Amino acid sequence: MKGTGMMYNDMNNPDDERKANVFCIASLICVFLPRVLQFLGYLLFGTLLQQVGRESVLYDRISGALSALGILFLIAGIVLVIYVRVKYPKNIFGKVLMWIYIVLAVLILIAFIVMLVACTLACSYLIETCQGCASMG
Amino acid sequence: MVSLYSYLFLASLVVSLTSACVLLHRRRVPGKIIFYSVFLNSVCILCGAKLYTMLASGLQVDFWRAGPSSLGGAVGLLLGIFLFGRIYDREASLFWEVYIMVLPLMYGISKLGCFFAGCCHGIPYDGPLAVSYDNQVLQGGPFFPVQLAESICFLFIFLIGIYLHHRRNRLVCPAVILLCATAKFSLEYLRQEHAGVVVSVNQAVCLCFFCWAVWKSGLSFRSKKEGK
Numbered sequence: 001m002k003g004t005g006m007m008y009n010d011m012n013n014p015d016d017e018r019k020a021n022v023f024c025i026a027s028l029i030c031v032f033l034p035r036v037l038q039f040l041g042y043l044l045f046g047t048l049l050q051q052v053g054r055e056s057v058l059y060d061r062i063s064g065a066l067s068a069l070g071i072l073f074l075i076a077g078i079v080l081v082i083y084v085r086v087k088y089p090k091n092i093f094g095k096v097l098m099w100i101y102i103v104l105a106v107l108i109l110i111a112f113i114v115m116l117v118a119c120t121l122a123c124s125y126l127i128e129t130c131q132g133c134a135s136m137g
Numbered sequence: 138m139v140s141l142y143s144y145l146f147l148a149s150l151v152v153s154l155t156s157a158c159v160l161l162h163r164r165r166v167p168g169k170i171i172f173y174s175v176f177l178n179s180v181c182i183l184c185g186a187k188l189y190t191m192l193a194s195g196l197q198v199d200f201w202r203a204g205p206s207s208l209g210g211a212v213g214l215l216l217g218i219f220l221f222g223r224i225y226d227r228e229a230s231l232f233w234e235v236y237i238m239v240l241p242l243m244y245g246i247s248k249l250g251c252f253f254a255g256c257c258h259g260i261p262y263d264g265p266l267a268v269s270y271d272n273q274v275l276q277g278g279p280f281f282p283v284q285l286a287e288s289i290c291f292l293f294i295f296l297i298g299i300y301l302h303h304r305r306n307r308l309v310c311p312a313v314i315l316l317c318a319t320a321k322f323s324l325e326y327l328r329q330e331h332a333g334v335v336v337s338v339n340q341a342v343c344l345c346f347f348c349w350a351v352w353k354s355g356l357s358f359r360s361k362k363e364g365k
Contacts, residue, residue, distance in 0.1 A: 064196030071184045071200065075216075078180050082173045083224045102176070116143050 030077030034070035145250030153243035185213015245291035252284035259283035314350035
């Protein structure tokens with residue numbers, strides 16, 4: 001990417017570092033804060049409603065709306081960190097944050113694949129045992 | 138069958154995003170930039186797919202329980218390409234071209250998952266290739282294999298896109314979107330879910346894509362005429 005120094009900041013300019021750090025903090029807030037708030041909301045209101053013995057359609061709708069908003073904030077957080085990596089490639093905070101997001105994404109993917117494989121194996125075992133029962137019967 | 142659906146859904150993402158990486162690499166886009174675009178677009182596809190279902194259900198279904206919607210994934214991908222184009226404005230048109238080209242490939246493979254699972258099934262039909270189901274998702278039939286028809290159509294559209302891309306045709310994006318929107322709109326009438334509805338939500342979204350593609354084609358023709 002030589003010759004693109006005007007567009008992409010290769011030097012550690014203090015102002016650029018500060019801007020990049022602000023974007024990184026904003027990204028962290030966008031990605032993690034909605035999740036934390038959702039969890040706290042469930043703890044406070046979800047548990048309370050369960051104890052009172054009432055299910056609230058309104059709670060479900062609000063929970064759904066907050067969940068949808070959380071998704072948009074997640075996308076905004078990813079966009080911000082990618083912006084920092086492209087425009088300020090030397091920023092350390094941006095590098096570390098990008099790696100954190102990559103590791104989290106890989107862990108989620110591995111968990112999904114493990115769950116898939118476990119379900120497949122469980123179904124195959126059930127089918128075999130059912131066939132076994134049928135032949136014994 | 139549910140697991141096969143999940144495997145094919147995963148495979149559709151892996152195959153299409155890998156194809157996009159290869160096509161971008163062949164056009165000498167830096168590897169780091171390809172990675173950032175794939176990362177952003179995969180997040181946008183997954184979030185878009187889930188969010189569409191959540192919104193269509195009136196927010197009664199939460200993120201984890203919402204099934205992925207193909208149109209939602211497509212909208213998510215387009216959002217991802219747009220956002221990445223704002224960050225990395227060099228070769229933005231190339232990114233649009235490549236990701237829109239692999240969109241029918243992604244859809245075609247994921248529809249095979251729907252075919253095996255029984256979701257998004259067709260209207261009652263007992264002609265050739267009719268299919269009946271007896272699994273957790275669906276018991277009944279015979280139905281028209283609309284998922285298979287969609288899969289074949291969209292894989293064919295992907296091949297057309299590859300051909301146009303190889304010929305460096307400027308109309309790759311609008312052509313692929315026009316063909317996808319037309320195919321999806323038409324085949325929607327053969328789905329059981331469409332019974333009793335004149336124009337479904339999916340068809341309304343297809344019409345929007347169709348109009349956008351016509352507008353893009355018009356812009357392209359005009360700029361060609363003006364010699365830009």
